[in-house]
Amino acid sequence: MNNNTSLIWNIVLSLAVAVLFFLHFSGKPSADTTVADGNVVAGRRTVYVQVDSLLKNYDFFKDTKKELENKNYQLENDLNQKGRSLQNEVAFFQQKAQTMTPEQARSTEAQLMKKQQDLVAYRDQAAQGLAQEEAKKNEELYKNIRAYIEKYNKENGYEYVLGYSLGGGILFANPSMDVTKKIIDGLNKEYASAGKPAAADSTKK
Template sequence: MKKFVALFLGLGLAFTACEKKGGSTSNAGQPAGRIVYVNTDTLLNNYEYYKDVVKEFENKSFALENELQRKAQSFQNEVALFQRRVQAGGLSEQQALTQQAALQKKEQDIMLYRENAAGNLQQEQAKKTDELLNNIHEYLKNYNKSDRYDMVIGYSKGGGVLYAKEDLDITQEVLKGLNEEYKSKVKKTSTPADSTAKK
């Protein structure tokens, strides 16, 4: 999940929109606007959709790790049994070679499965990150329908922005709106059966 967070923070929350604010203009003759920011640390810690996504991938990673441990343990048991049978002289040379080749193939299959499963999980995480950023971008686009701001930037401690005035912080407004939007989506996708089961 650290990669997931890093990817999100790396992409940031940059968003631009034209704005005419009180008719004032910059030196370049362009309409002067206001830049505000969203604290990405606060957003990540409190955005319910993000928390659900993190929990989902933690569960998937845990389940995959358990499955791989079971496969590895089963394989080790087979190897130990094979070694005991060889030492006891219970296998002919040909049988031993055949079984050894089968065990090597099984080990390769487990390693390949591990790589594929980890790769699929990373692809899923990348897709969810993209979805998350799209949600935030679309929300900010709607939030700025009245063209109040030229830019909304992502701020995090230790990031590129070293200081920003507190009255430029719109994190709580954005967070509230995003969580309300997410709750609404969850409610729409929940079936009556789900509601009954929760009660």
């Protein structure tokens, strides 16, 4: 039997955000914007957000990441303990098998196989539950950022809010167009005012 029951989870919330920031808002063009023959000329208002910095400093993301990592750690420990317990039962059975009758041996082996199947089912169900919870957190993260950027843009009238990250599609970004800190400050203020979940706070040391 295979007792390698540990789960390896990689928190990839950033993937849910990586495609978020290329947003086109329907604000009014700035005064120096002109359009001729259907071609857009210089003058449109564009800013960008550093995706890596946003995720690193957004308290909701940090708390969520800690919460999911903690649940994953607990699940791994639980699975390892159950796996070791089953392994010990198998080893004991192998030692005593020669003293058992064929009927006793078959019955014990069937019981051990059933326990193994139950453990695999438990592992798969728990893994699915964590994956579903992570997906919900991804969706909540997406909605939080999207909603705040839309609200922020109503006050500023930008036409593009781009997501900038190393290795991404934007090769250069003028620092004067960087609104990352403003977005982070606003998101964290809203998150704090809404009240941090007790589960997230409990992970902090």
